[in-house]
Amino acid sequence: MPAVAATKGPVLVVGTGLIGTSIALALTRLNVPVWLQDLSPTAQALAADMGAGSIYQGDDTPSLVIVATGPDVTAKVVCDCLDRFPNAIVTDVASVKEAVVAKVEDHPQASRYVGSHPMAGREVAGPAAADADLFQGRPWVCVPTEASSPTAFLAVRELATDVGAIVSQLPAKEHDQAVALVSHVPQLVSSALAARLAQAAPNALSLAGGGLRDTTRIAASDPRLWTAILGQNAKSVASVLGPLVADLNQLLSAFQASEEATVALPPGLLGAINQVMLAGNEGVKRIPGKHGDSPIQLAEVGVLVPDKPGELGRLFAEVGDAGINIEDLRIEHSVGQQVGLVWLSVAPVTAQVLSDFLTNQNWRVVLA
Amino acid sequence: MPAVAATKGPVLVVGTGLIGTSIALALTRLNVPVWLQDLSPTAQALAADMGAGSIYQGDDTPSLVIVATGPDVTAKVVCDCLDRFPNAIVTDVASVKEAVVAKVEDHPQASRYVGSHPMAGREVAGPAAADADLFQGRPWVCVPTEASSPTAFLAVRELATDVGAIVSQLPAKEHDQAVALVSHVPQLVSSALAARLAQAAPNALSLAGGGLRDTTRIAASDPRLWTAILGQNAKSVASVLGPLVADLNQLLSAFQASEEATVALPPGLLGAINQVMLAGNEGVKRIPGKHGDSPIQLAEVGVLVPDKPGELGRLFAEVGDAGINIEDLRIEHSVGQQVGLVWLSVAPVTAQVLSDFLTNQNWRVVLA
Structure with a gap:
């Protein structure tokens, strides 16, 4: 059983999609009482049938509320829950945080809210794909606001730990910048790169090796989900994508200059290529390895x-x-x-x- | 023993780096007599010590010459070898072909030349890293010119098959376009993406997941080698990189517009994101799977x-x-x-x- 009071339950999960139902399954396995609520009676009943908890009847009071709805309605549902349950701690699981925090912060009861981002995306959605082990070993970012109370923060951190996640903490703005860098812009670049293959000759594609497969693997991700995520993080995405596109524009100019040049290797081309290769070497070395050491020495x-x-x-x-x-x-x-x-x-x-x-x-x- | 006359040897390998020595090792294992030549006496002696063949003494006549020098001198060495050995078939292993073919095509003995591109790059160089199995199961593109004789083509194709490679055939221009698409532009994009990490905060990097690791893995590649390769393929790289950068510029504008917009989701942003995600889905589906089927159904x-x-x-x-x-x-x-x-x-x-x-x-x- 969990140690912090609020996470002993009862816990109300609002939104029984993949993430909500997976949290509910993990908590139920820990003997925490869980109530389920979803706008879709089917999704709600399916989550209950999977053993994720019991359907919320509307007359009991949870100690912790987890808002796992679509990201475009998250802020509104969080505020509603702060109103409905005057003693409950409330968190959400939206993968972009600044937009949610900006709206919830002004709520008079904002001290009971701490945001979450469990980083356990999958290419499938809905309660049927839920799994009690979904968060095992995955990062879970806790996002307190200026108004969040220490009690609320401890409860949300314990929730993340209880379901097996690796917990860290970031302010909303830094969180959104970080995911733009490590997730959102790589997604856009991978998709744009894979898009070049749509019209390619089959004998060109037959030369594809590990490099192409690796760089384009995440281009297979769900457009609907990613359109919702990226649309909420426009400012941070622009701040990472801008300098990247500037670098690529500069590289492109160097390559194009060689078409007009009278010598095979025009001045500047090799320097431009070498510079991006060296910068790439430096950058990739900084990605932490399996045990947190960097660079990876294997x-x-x-x-x-x-x-x-x-x-x-x-x-x-x-x-x-x-x-x-x-x-x-x-x-x-x-x-x-x-x-x-x-x-x-x-x-x-x-x-x-x-x-x-x-x-x-x-x-x-x-x-x- | 090989079936085609020229590949029964003796084979002269000019340039005993990673690729040249690996081919020499593979042929020696097949009992083909191999002679080794390199401008560096050390590299030449090391390849011989590794059992790749015997050092060329300059008085015997090979039936097949493999030019495995640096790509910037390949065309010149190929022409020299066509002069020196009036009966030998000559191939090279440069990973960009149009520049080589353009120069060799004008040689009066160009019928004895067929280009090769064994796609077996590694992050290490030099004869010490050579391996007789380097080409096992890897693509090897044969690049005949307008002047190439059928005999020369058959010999080079058999060479590739003998060392275990999967052989295909492309004209030089199509080859260079194909590698720009499946290898050179993905390399540049991966490096440029990884370069954004160089200045990132450690707590942002700690959120890195499989997507970032996959998209930036090849950014660890050797800058010296890639600068030489990419510099030789400027035209084809520009023709692939140009439309990609245009797509990214358009996306960036959509993201930037949302900073100035008075509504959270300005018109056009979601459409632009959705479009690149869908196009990426289409493109990645076209990469052939392990058994040549596409899309991969596992x-x-x-x-x-x-x-x-x-x-x-x-x-x-x-x-x-x-x-x-x-x-x-x-x-x-x-x-x-x-x-x-x-x-x-x-x-x-x-x-x-x-x-x-x-x-x-x-x-x-x-x-x-």
């Missing part, structure tokens, strides 16, 4: 795996036998090939041991 | 793996026992977390079986 061992049933499973079984901790893993494959290349990331001191072990087991090994 | 099963030594190995061992073919796999992790989320891609019909199997083995399973 060695990679490549293994060629024949593309037939069971071979990848056999590799996994034998890697498991080796007793070496695999920190990360990625698979490279090209169209039409009969083998895939599996890259196992391990601590540098164990790379040679793993390589020798797998070579002895008759795998073809490539050391990076 | 189901994902997520497994929570505690972050302690041996757990990933144990999962691999048990997945191996399940006897289900794993088509792909990716690992998600966030900074500071105690568990990672491993996504196993399988044929949709087997997803539930795998999920049940792993649940029975006490893994926490998430179905996508």
